[in-house]
Amino acid sequence: MTTAPAVDQASPAAPGPPRAPLSERASHRVRYVLVGAVLVGALGFLLFKGLGTALNFYLPVNQAVHQRSSLGDRTFNLEGLVVPGSIHPTPQGVDFTLSAGGQTMRVVNDGSPPQLFQNDIPVIAVGHFAAGEFSSNQIMVKHSANYIAQNPGRVTAPNGTKR
Amino acid sequence: MTSTVVTERSDDHRRGDSADPDLVGGTRNGPPVLSRGAVLTTRVVGVAAVVGVAFTVWLGLWVTPPDKVQGNLVRLVYIHPGVAWVALYLAFGLAAVASLLYLWPRTRSLFWDRLAAAAVEVGVVFNVCTLISGSIWGRPTWGVWWAWDARLTSTAALLVLFLGYMALRRVPAEPEVRAKRSAFAALFAALDVPIVHFSVVWWKTLHQGATVLNANLSPTIHGSMAWTLLLGFVALTLVFVWMLLVRYRIGVLEDWVGSGELDLALRERQAEGIAPPVAPADVQPAPPAPAETPAGREAPREIAEVSQ
Numbered sequence: 381m382t383t384a385p386a387v388d389q390a391s392p393a394a395p396g397p398p399r400a401p402l403s404e405r406a407s408h409r410v411r412y413v414l415v416g417a418v419l420v421g422a423l424g425f426l427l428f429k430g431l432g433t434a435l436n437f438y439l440p441v442n443q444a445v446h447q448r449s450s451l452g453d454r455t456f457n458l459e460g461l462v463v464p465g466s467i468h469p470t471p472q473g474v475d476f477t478l479s480a481g482g483q484t485m486r487v488v489n490d491g492s493p494p495q496l497f498q499n500d501i502p503v504i505a506v507g508h509f510a511a512g513e514f515s516s517n518q519i520m521v522k523h524s525a526n527y528i529a530q531n532p533g534r535v536t537a538p539n540g541t542k543r
Numbered sequence: 544m545t546s547t548v549v550t551e552r553s554d555d556h557r558r559g560d561s562a563d564p565d566l567v568g569g570t571r572n573g574p575p576v577l578s579r580g581a582v583l584t585t586r587v588v589g590v591a592a593v594v595g596v597a598f599t600v601w602l603g604l605w606v607t608p609p610d611k612v613q614g615n616l617v618r619l620v621y622i623h624p625g626v627a628w629v630a631l632y633l634a635f636g637l638a639a640v641a642s643l644l645y646l647w648p649r650t651r652s653l654f655w656d657r658l659a660a661a662a663v664e665v666g667v668v669f670n671v672c673t674l675i676s677g678s679i680w681g682r683p684t685w686g687v688w689w690a691w692d693a694r695l696t697s698t699a700a701l702l703v704l705f706l707g708y709m710a711l712r713r714v715p716a717e718p719e720v721r722a723k724r725s726a727f728a729a730l731f732a733a734l735d736v737p738i739v740h741f742s743v744v745w746w747k748t749l750h751q752g753a754t755v756l757n758a759n760l761s762p763t764i765h766g767s768m769a770w771t772l773l774l775g776f777v778a779l780t781l782v783f784v785w786m787l788l789v790r791y792r793i794g795v796l797e798d799w800v801g802s803g804e805l806d807l808a809l810r811e812r813q814a815e816g817i818a819p820p821v822a823p824a825d826v827q828p829a830p831p832a833p834a835e836t837p838a839g840r841e842a843p844r845e846i847a848e849v850s851q
Contacts, residue, residue, distance in 0.1 A: 412710075414715060415710050416707075416710065419703060419706060419707045419710060421620040422703045423700060423703045423704065423707070426696055426699055426703060427700070427701045430576070435693055435746045436746070436747065436748050437690070437691070437692040437693065437747050437748055437749055438749070439747075440747075459747070493686070494683070494684070494685065494686030495683055495686075496612065496613065496616075496683075496684055496686075497686075501612070504749060518686070518687075519686060520685045520686050520687055520690065520749055521684060521686055522684055522685070522749055522751070522762075523612055523613065523684055523685075523751060524612075524751055524752075525752045525753060525754040525757070525763060526754075526763040526764070527610050527613075527617055527620060527754065527763070527764040527765060528610065528611040528765055528767060528769050529607075529608040529609075529610070529611065529765045529766060529767075530608055530609045530610060530611045530614075531608065531613065
């Protein structure tokens with residue numbers, strides 16, 4: 381804007397209204413500093429959370445089994461495919477088996493699983509190793525990016541394919 | 544939004560556009576105006592956006608089948624990826640390109656700065672919608688409202704970065720200084736866009752991979768679901784274009800009002816500087832302010848209507 385520099389040139393000569401009081405300018409500065417601090421703090425928090433957990437949000441069963449000694453009883457996210465037929469409801473929640481990379485792990489979950497929890501679906505269990513199993517208190521369903529129309533009218537052909 | 548109101552001005556105002564290169568479409572005697580073509584374009588895009596969104600909702604809720612795994616929860620797929628597409632690739636991508644064109648000496652113009660600012664503001668709205676719609680979808684499907692995985696965290700970081708861009712623009716500065724520092728901020732913030740996109744490839748995330756923009760560029764979605772998803776992308780793109788046009792227009796008017804206030808303040812200062820000192824006893828009540836400013840600018844009546 382071409383008119384803006386004229387303000388500075390005119391200010392010393394023109395005995396116009398005084399500039400905003402010092403306290404007002406200081407409060408503006410404080411406001412900018414506060415907004416900046418909040419944004420930097422938010423970004424720092426996100427980076428901390430991101431670098432701390434997000435990059436390794438879960439460990440597949442085979443990797444977790446490999447690192448079992450170093451993981452100890454630390455809480456982490458275990459990922460795998462729910463083995464068909466392994467789901468058993470319990471008074472506390474549900475037991476099931478996860479598999480990934482050729483390894484399996486029995487999971488004992490305390491609490492209700494999400495509504496999409498089912499056989500043959502990838503899930504992430506939050507918990508820790510306990511004896512020969514994985515003790516979890518939360519299950520997250522990791523559904524795929526494939527969207528297939530549900531068609532209850534399909535029939536199974538003699539060769540086993542759906543038509 | 545009644546952006547078209549400002550167009551109902553005489554051609555004299557429009558001819559004055561070239562007199563002030565700092566105001567795109569700005570004039571000395573009235574607010575900047577849109578050409579008839581621009582008005583028509585804005586209206587057509589707006590109507591097309593409404594129709595597109597209506598069709599998407601109709602197809603998404605009543606025509607398309609439920610998903611084999613997600614059942615009726617899949618219907619959010621017609622909104623959430625489209626909203627994210629607009630925020631990440633259209634809005635923030637456009638902001639990055641416009642910022643780059645501002646920084647490039649041969650193409651430097653406040654037009655690019657205003658376009659980047661408008662794109663970022665609309666993009667932030669869509670970014671918030673992305674996080675909210677994703678959270679609403681995540682609760683019944685994943686079982687949690689939020690997870691600190693790479694996709695979600697980097698998307699939240701993107702929002703904070705561009706909120707920082709908007710805060711930076713509010714810091715008082717010369718327009719050129721503000722434009723330059725904003726352009727650098729936009730380019731810095733936009734570095735997060737590819738991180739968001741590839742986060743599901745580079746790292747292990749709870750968030751699923753891309754359905755449409757996947758590695759093979761072969762959408763893994765069936766029939767009418769795919770077409771509805773595509774329509775959702777188009778409809779939300781039209782919504783973005785309409786919001787961008789209107790927001791850009793408001794930006795131009797904001798600059799025009801800002802420059803008018805500066806002119807007025809300068810005139811008042813100069814008037815006070817040359818006025819003879821008045822004895823306290825002679826002080827009379829000030830007459831009502833004239834309808835026209837000392838700079839000869841008409842009061843921007845229409846500007847107030849724009850914000851309705």
